[in-house]
Amino acid sequence: MYSPLWFFIVLHGIFLACAYTGWSNLNSIPRKTIQYEDNHVITFKEKGVWNYSTMLIREDLGLLVLGAREAIYALDINDISVAKSKVPWKVTKEKQKECNSKGKHPDIDCRNYVRMLHQMNDSLMYVCGTNAFSPTCDYITYGDGRLKLEGNQEDGRGKCPFDPFQRSSSVMVDQDLYSATSLNFLGSEPVILRTSPIPLRTVFKSSWFNEPNFVYMDVVPESEDSPEGDDDKVYMFFSENAVEYDFYNKLVVSRVARVCKGDMGGQRTLQRKWTSFLKTRLDCSLPEPSLPYIIQDVFHVRHKKWRKSVFYAVFTSQSSSTDLSSAVCAYNVTDISEVFSRGKFKTEVNVEMSDVKWVMYNGELPVPRPGACINNAAKSAGIMRSLDLPDKTLQFIRDHPLMDDAVRPITGKPLLLKRGPLLTRLVVDDVSASDGQSYPVVFVGTENGYVQKAVNYNGEMHIIEEVKLFQNADPIDVLRLHQNQLYAGSASGVVQMPVSSCSRYFSCVDCVLARDPYCAWDATVQRCSRVPTSPENAKSNLIQSLMDGDATRCPTTAPVEPKIRTLVLGNNIRLLCHPDSNLAQVIWNFAGKPLPYSNRKYTIYNEGILVYNASAADAGRYTCTSVERAKGRDYTQTLAIYDLREQSAAVVTDKIKTTLGILSESYTTSSGLHKPEEPPSYSKNLSSESKWIVMQVALAVLSVMMACLLIWNLYMGHISPFMCCGRQSIKSPRNLPEREYMHTGNDAVDSKQQMVRLCVTTNSGLEATSFHRNITNGDTPTDICIFKYITDESEI
Template identity: 45%
Template sequence: MVVLPKRRTSDDCTVPGLSSSFQEVPVLVCYLSTSFAVQKRYLLPLSRDSQRARELKMALLAFYSIWAILMELAVAFGPVPRITWEHREVQLIHFHEPEVSNYSTLLLSEDRDVLYVGAREVIFALNAMNIAEKQHELHWKVTEDKRTKCAVKGKSEQTECRNYVRVLQQLNDTFLYVCGNAFQPTCDYLNLISFELGGKNEDGKGRCPFDPAQSYTSVMVDEELYSGTSYNFLGSEPIISRNSHQSPLRTEYAIPWLNEPNFVFADVVRADENSTDGEDDKIYFFFTEVSVEYEFVGKLMIPRIARVCKSPTLKEPVIYGVFTPQLNNVGLSAVCAYNLSTVEEVFSKGKYMQSATVEQSHTKWVRYNGEIPNPRPGACINNEARGLNYMTSLNLPDKTLQFVKDHPLMDDSVTPVGDRPRLVKRDVKYTQIVVDRVRALNGTIYDVMFISTDQGALHKAISYENGMHIIEETQLFPNFEPVQTLLLSSKKSRRYLYAGSNSGVVQSPVAFCDKYTTCVDCVLARDPYCAWKPLEGSCVDIFQESETERNWIQNIGGDASSCSGLHSLMKLYGLDQTGIVADTLHVYFGVPDKVVWKFRDDVLRVESPKYRLLEKALLIFNLSEGDSGVYQCLSEEKVKNKKFSQVLAKHVLELKKHTTASPTAAAVPVRGATSNIELFNSLPDTVPEKTMFLKSNDNFLLMFLFLFFFSVKETLVEQGSVSHQSGEQPKPAHDTGYETEPDCGNGQLQARDVQAPREAKDKPFDVKCELKYADSDVEGD
């Protein structure tokens, strides 16, 4: 969840139901509930009659089926990342310590340029400019006595009874407030100078969860910790609390206030100093909880916002959130944005709900149309309340306080900006989001969203002219583990992203502008951080340059017509006896919208059996002299119904009959077999690079290669069955209904000197190709 300064536009993912909380007294008065998957009017009642129950199940099944189909259609042509960076292709900085795990708590101090990392039994202080440089390390282990007591209660002594650091908050310039759990939460003060704990060992109940797997959130506001977590060992008593030395406060345990919540995020929104109503600062808690408004077949989770008013500066923020459907097998994620003014309007002017029992109805809460006491319940203290001599929420009349207790929910819904999601993505589960506000060269401001996934990837996306564009996808973690925490530095000259997971922390720049080697590629990326410098012929990060010149080329709309000339990149391609493999992995970066191959200026028909178009290669079968000529690989991208083409590679293929009269040409061995193939580097001046193929009419050689291939295949089959000859029956593969198999670049030869020797291969194939299965019935947590 991200809070940004004011933006006048608005976005929408519909949110039914609100409730709030007192100023200074964290009694939940109004929550804002946001519903992405299901609207209130679509919910069905739960009947005791068996026939009615069957009808209900059938209706629910039909509803969810139709809903899933509609969502599939909605995202069928949704945005896809223009470029995908593999883990090894970009410059990322990693931090990991042996025998340390769960790097899930991050705190960035930009004044000190330090990234604090809370892991299992360790707290690190890292250089924020290069997290590979460790500045301090503090081990914070659980005593043997506490670990034994934890194990006696039925928890794992090796995992659950360890100290997982869950709270890292900046108290002041000298101390951090830190909390760990091990099923007995403890908090302490970390001295930033000596990097030692103060030894206070305060009770952490209500500030930190007991179980490291339980949800929690916290924020430090003026040296007071506001937190949302569970209060007991079983995790059955959720609370929102304010912890201070003067008057600690917490919510009462009541299902209408917090019903099995899953806390996500908390942040403070400062009151406007120029405001005439004199309202207090506000703390917002974002979470999901089981709905209390309706009865349903199962537990219906509703996203909500709770507001806690603080007794005394941002402009109107925009709140971004990621949403996933409650049905895990749907496979969708959404990003929604909300203007804070819309939220505030529901709190200040919206209708309340009250509990009611309605016969033959699934509805358990209805709109309240009665008299509303003054001061308004849930409103923060302002000048009007102070004029009535109510200086704090503790002074409010009993009538107002009782109304808050009986009416914790608001009836009105909060809709996203534009009444729709900013982004809906199929086959991905988003986990975290941070947003940066960037000013492009033309002065336009864009919200750049960085969204992490449960597969260790990061999507960078922007919205423009009612559209959405995913600039790139970066694989942060090579083992495809979920990103648990995501932070963004706000320094304009040095912007980095920090991602935490179970195995370590990754530092990434916000843009990889230097990866774009041509003007067209730089502009078509539509990245607000990047611009093309014509004089230097390079793509640069505009925020790392001392001066930005007017003749730099940048167009977020994707108009690359300002680029003069195209830079053709060429590469020598390897040849084998079945054809030519043109590998463009190093010719261009990423995968454009479409790759087109041309032969003698005609587009190749890839559906023909003569050609096979792989992800990053072209295979030509049954070569003959008629295949000689110029081959071009072009990328095509369509932006606003305008097509841009760019030559990625161009090379010439010549096929000549083999003649034994010429002893000057040296043969180049081919992987897995010998042949009469020859490579020549001499080319006419008009062609910068050339590849030649000498074809032999020796039918005996072809027969020998044919028999050799099948003998190798038989050997591989026999080796693969050895493991089952001991009587063990092999388990059949799970039939998932569909399979995905990556393309294998077998036969690929790298360009090298003609006389260079080849390495011997033990196996006939040089690329390992793994077959992956996918099953939509399996939940992908």
């Protein structure tokens, strides 16, 4: 008999299998991959300038204000390759030497990295830089087409980090600066600071911050339409070493904290300190047991009604035990607010023979509730501001800033799980599709220079495409979104790209299966076009199916024309076929039958097929088709058809002969012997492979023939380095010794000598000689040329 244990084991296995199936739907791969050479983006970078990591969009000025290392730029927001102005902001030699004397690298650390840019009003901006580990802030203006640094420098401690590579965050709210960074050179004193007429800061205590890494800050107008008379909140996201868990090593967790905008600190307790600071853990659960994921970036999708606002966050793994490296989770503002306003607190307790433990606080809470903003209930009790809060409430919040409950994501699980390169930054665009619905499209940057575009359809995360933005694979350090344009910054440059390029989809099926909210197939003009931003302007002839990916409405396409290719025996042949999608399965058919993937005869790869050592049996028709599955339907497209035709040996021989004839005729023509004849017309139709082979054979044969001809002429003595000019010795045939041929006349008294010269030439295979006799009669020379064919050496 089977024990109950076996039943529970089987049941547990079934549950895990179902859970894995559900989670695997979240782990997607991009449907399209656009390489750097094909991205068609606009770039900006200047030689010698690095770390383009701070951006401020000034829509009113039409500018993208860009902060880099020791420089600030004003770029045209429509074309960032156009730099309208530049302001250098370098460190002094004294500051650089002082920084170097403290053990920092002079050319890396001891420079001025612009880390903060905020708009204060229509004409004034606030900028801060690391300034060689001596943070400094200043004001900057833009007028008459140029940037100007005002020169009113302020101490930047608590506003800007000392270390240029340390994460920090800030936000400007009603000209009050909220910043999260470090207060000291070593980076060991973290702080959330408000720079205002009434400055506030956090308490330097491990229960408040324990080696944090600040990521993001923003304000939520919770006072709007609040029946409780609540205050606006500033939310901040960070990671830190957990104090509430027992672990053999430091365990990093992700947090969200908030403070009230109207906080003024305490009267006696928490003077000049936040009285409304609360924090809690952010949960981004994974399908398998693992360490908590670490938050890397956050984007606030604002809504007209703040209760519908959503925070999207990127997380990365801190464990090597899982191959799921990154995740994206989304959180409702109301869920976060609920934890802070009604959740339980954690408290420290001392346990014998052990360290301090953090447990849920079950005691009675002081009134007003610790950490709460000054609302109508507090005002009715005579508490008009935080300075009026009782010490009991302030002491409690000083010792209990941590909440017991964690904030869960909207769907209870990540929207996206990713393997491979880590995700670094994200922005989210709310897109209206042709069906009248709005879909949040997530753009996430990666550590190797890609941007991925993804959208979640009823719990299914679909990655539409990934685009490589930087050639040298730099991590994406900053992402900004503005009016259908995406701006990405890295260490080496800045890129501007449209949120969607519908022209990348060449067919109706490709356009519809992309499930891109920005794009739809226009049946009238037969191309993939941008969907109008207003649903009422959407055309009825647009074909788009985002939820179902239904391409059955697409018109039938024209059949693919076969391409004829020549099969040369013994050669390797490549046939190209590019699928439209990474999700499609490519199938090759030969003579109506599928080609096996594991055959040594063929290699099927993502760009086509290789046929090795082609034989006569490989001739025939090859068909490349792609099959892409969407919502239970298979969509098959024929991508390419090749007719591979064998080239017979006789044809190859004829072509070789023809090529040899052409070459020899060209040679004799260049020698001036006779005019070449026109080559046969069919030689013009040689394939590139055949022409190359024929050319190689022809050159080899011609080289051998020329070598043999040269050797034979040298052997026969037909070629001599001495030509018939002037007095010349004759090299006799058969390599006989040189000798002079002299003839003496009968008249010895006059001592007249007659010289006979012999010149050798070739004419129709016969040896001809020309005798020149110079006879001097007095002072008048007479040239007589006597030509005679010689058939025997004895005649010489």
